[in-house]
Amino acid sequence: MRLRHLLTTLALAAGLAAPAWAQECVGRNLFDDLPPGRMEQLQAATRDIPFHRGLFWQATKGDQVVTLIGTYHFNDPRHDATMKRFGPVLDKAATLLVEAGPAEEKRLAGAMTRDPSLIMDAKGPTLPERMSPEDWKSLWTAMEARGMPAVVTSRMRPWYVSVMLGISPCMLQTVRKTGDTGGLDHQLIKRAEKAQVPIHALEPWDTVFKLFAGMTPDEEIDMIRAAMPAAEHADDYAVTLTEAYFSGDSWLIWEFGRFDAYDNSGMSRAEIDQQMRLAQDKLMDQRNRNWIAPIEAAAADAAKQGKGVVAGFGALHLPGRNGVLALLQAKGWTIRPIKSGEEANGG
Template identity: 70%
Template sequence: MRLKPTLTALFAAATLALPAGAQECVGRNLFDTMAPERLAELRAATSGVPYHQGLFWRAEKAGQRVTLLGTYHFADPRHDLAMTRFGPEIDRAAALLVEAGPEEEAKLAEAMTADPTLIVNPQGPTLPERLSDAEWKSLSAALEQRGLPAVIASRLRPWYVAVMLGISPCMMRIVETRGDTGGLDHLLIDRARAAEVPVQALEPWDTVFTLFEGMTAKEEEDMIRAAMPAAEYADDYTVTLTDAYFSGDSWMIWEFGRFDAYDKSGLSRDEVDEQMRLAQEKLMDQRNESWIEPIEQAAAKAAAQGKGVVAGFGALHLPGEHGVLRLLENRGWTISPVTVEGIGDGG
């Protein structure tokens, strides 16, 4: 398999953020067949999270304006609805802010090609040595389906394994065929470049390689264990996550991963909760907090030109006490939803 991941694709998988379109990966929506009491638990776990429903927002403060778009990192024809609504805003914006622009994605791909040790551990115990025989058998089979032979998979770094488990085999084949994820992020970037609107990255290109520093061996191994249940029925999981995104239920995705791991990972609830806490802290909260300053700086600069800015990033970065929307609200911004017919309204 050619390893040409983009930063957005890596983060999408690692944060359970929305693998690809149900129209291409055939499966069933697991919410439709879920026991009513479990679905009620998921909704209860989600209901108290700030800004848990909705994908598109406006933030305003003292004449400054930011349009915030929660993106889905893979191809789907429904992205056309969002582009019809927000394309003109990009055309007249002072800048488009994204997780990673073309330059950052190119640097990431180049670095991973030039230095395989970024994702492969040439020293220390292998994954078969770190996991039980049954765990390694299941894991190696899942990675084989994703184009990674056991001899290579055995030395992959645990964070990269978790990333790969988050992408269904059918989605990997589609991305390989397309040569691109085709996600909303890239459509936004293409529109900005066509309009000669500057594209600004919210973080350095090598962020992904620093996120998991300091984790213990047990935490790394549990990260794989928590990711394994979804890999067992990847196409169904893909359809479920896709439908949740286009219904605007971003945080339901996160809680679904938690409860699925409760049931099937072999970890205790406390261990799963700790994994979820670590993942949220490293993959979302810390990054969200680091994005606020560049967003505010870009908005202030744009306001001086009589313009606004557009910011597009994975939808799971929007909700929560440490989500981008609440962080901006805490700094005096007024937050209001923006509707797009056919997205985020149960459609």
């Protein structure tokens, strides 16, 4: 989800990058360590999710064509093949739609620099006052590995903490060195800029600050607790996520996170399921619904020019009953996968 990339941008803008001693990203695919029968459980949990397998799709409605690219937000040499395949389609497109374009990212980082209260709470109780001593110790240890001292973490808003826990310290260090995530989203944006294809954001620049409004204090702390198991082996999680993405099975990592929290968070299954529902609703479902209107409007305008649209956003936004593909299908669009080896055609 590009949300994590945006939070990385915010962290860098605030100078909260990973410490200088961070090592090169080294991890293992946690799927290789699953106990007997666990992969079958994950696959069973994924099996009935609409459009759960595949990264590249085409949506058509009359003469309107949208090429949908599920992205991974950090650098990987395997993105080169994707760009080689879809770059020519993007060059001919009327518009590139992304979660946040260069203008939105600049405005987002600038707002946080000017107003730290967007991610910091200077008035309310601190996180150590709201958490058990054991949970607080685990949290500040994990956040210090991400370059954030305990005194800073203690005043961070819980939503920011919980999502940052999912970012590998190594990834933060890499972005700090390069100033760019190098992810597929950025590569699409750079290609569009070179081809002078307009870039439009699917949502306002300040969406990230509004996603978690209305959560109760207990829900906020539970959100952090549910994120802690992944934080303890974030580099392994990063490798696992990357391999799941490039295999076209992005939703497996979502279910893997659920079962990992079942095993290691100390929370009940009911509590974890509630947190997963909450996260899916706020991070994906609500945003997916809001994206349909701009996608349809861009496609209609492009069709008048005899062109198509390219939409690139986090791969987890594609599948699901409230995923972008199912929502477009419900609006009368025909959805088909762009299969491996098939020549991409943007209309």
